[in-house]
Amino acid sequence: MSIAPAFLAEAASDALRRGRVVGIGTLAILSAELADAESLAALESGGTRAGMIITARRAAVLSLANQRAAAVGDAEPVWVERPDWLDMAGSRGIADPVLDLATPFKGPFRSRALGEDAASARAAIALAKHGALLPALYAAAIAGPDPVLTVPAETVMLLPPAMARVKISSRARLPLAAAENTEVVAFRPDDGGPEHLALVIGDPRRDQPVLARLHSACLTGDVLASLKCDCGPQLHAAIAAIAANPGGGILLYLQQEGRGIGLLNKLRAYALQDQGFDTVDANTRLGFEPDERDFTLAAAMLKALGVGDVTLMTNNPLKVDGLAAHGLTVTRVAHHMPPNPHNAAYLGTKRDRQGHMP
Structure with a gap:
């Protein structure tokens, strides 16, 4: 029985x-943040010392890549050789930047050309990001017994957003404190990823x-009412504004924590912000793009609800462009919250470095 590529990649x-x-x-890989002595030994059982x-x-942070190419996010992954002195603790220092300032002197490191491993390296990074792991991996050429699971590189690259499809799984009435006339609609993506929600408030007409x-x-x-961001106030203000709108509306609650890098990596980014890095530099020091989100799923959810034209409450041009790219007609209205002493710099960074609009 053949296995569908999506299931194999998942x-x-x-x-x-x-x-x-x-x-x-062409490569056997292992997550750098989850590796232990036993799993690393299994990776190196073919007799080849794993690189990273x-x-x-x-x-670019470690001065191992073309900084200009890395700055625009179009450079290839980098293979770092692991000489005998680079043990597991040192390897984690390459992967995780939280201790960079505590141990600023790293290296010297040597990198090598990826050659025929380039496609596999790109797929390995994509797989780590898809799993909300640090995008850093031990890697070795496949030799001897194959790993338990081997997947073609091109199959991994079919992971979302390329395969983003959703279906409505359930729906129910959900009275909210700020919007009693609310229905929650749960969406299950075909890729087996996390479920996403739509709050349909009032009775929005689909012909406008x-x-x-x-x-x-x-x-x-x-949930925790953190003051480091404006997410909580944005959420509650949006629900109140939609409830007050005569035509109601829809709020999509998307499982894209930390601009798509996942909760644990977001907390790592918070630790870097505490060291003085802004939100963009924190993400890129971790090895991510400033914003890893894709709004293909959001477009699919709106279409499944019969929506083609939206008046979108946002200051983020990526959201406008993301929906428009999938055929929705988008008109933007501003949606911003007043700053507090803990998030003023964060909001300024979003405006000045990520193009958020007033």
């Missing part, structure tokens, strides 16, 4: 998140633009 993502060795194209694959963003908000989940802001 199985590889699950195995990587469990700290297992996975074969991707990191993103161009992280390599629907007032809408795309809200990326933020546990620290939405």
